[in-house]
Amino acid sequence: MATPRGAHIASEASSSPTEKPCRACTDFRSWMSSQSKASSTARPGKVLNEAAAATDTTSNSDRKEGSEQKSEIDRDKSNASHSAANSFEDDIPLWGDAKKYGCPDDSNSLGRGSWSLLHSMAAYYPNQPSPQQQQDMKDFIHLFAKFYPCTPCAEDFKEWIKIHTPSVDSQSSLSQWFCEAHNDVNRKLGKPLFDCNLVNQRWRDGWADGSCD
């Protein structure tokens, strides 16, 4: 799968050389590439640039991989500049076969995608958010509940928010709050509850046994 346009923001999203690169900011292929180079990497978030730079020390297969990625990046850059210059309709290639676009979400696929977004937002929320960031997150949660397209789900979620005020004062408290919100739905649907101690491993760091690395 091609690197998503705008994935260069990965370099802005990582904070220090000692931290893992931001997994949610890059695609799987670039992520793997960055992991294999992690030990010699000065700026871990710069996965795109590193993937593009096939150096003299790489093997032939690495070099092929690197040059394929470079072409992808060049193509992305070219598409991006075209997009900026031209109108949306006449620049973006159509897939041709409508079925490849997929079908509308049902409540399960919508739920899975939504939880993925919500838990990931919490996972990457600042440890010490500014008052503005805290207010923005509160607003986001209320607006999300207002517009969530599964109406009965949204109604229950709004009721839950009324009783459980969003905890927005840190990454940890927000992640726990979403975990509890999700567990409330799990309970309602008769599903197993999730151990909220594991929420950062599930949504940010990967499992302690290294199975996600």
Ligand code: FAD
């Ligand atoms: P999901 O429940 O979508 O979970 C996806 C993944 O999240 C799991 O594989 C697991 O790794 C992880 N996970 C599970 N629990 C937690 C947790 N507590 N904390 C962190 N990570 C966790 N469906 C309904 O039928 N009725 C409803 O009223 C309803 N309300 C919803 C309200 C909201 C706000 C949202 C976002 C979704 C709601 N859904 C509802 C959808 C429902 O929660 C599930 O998403 C859907 O049933 C698909 O379930 P799933 O088993 O595929 O996994």
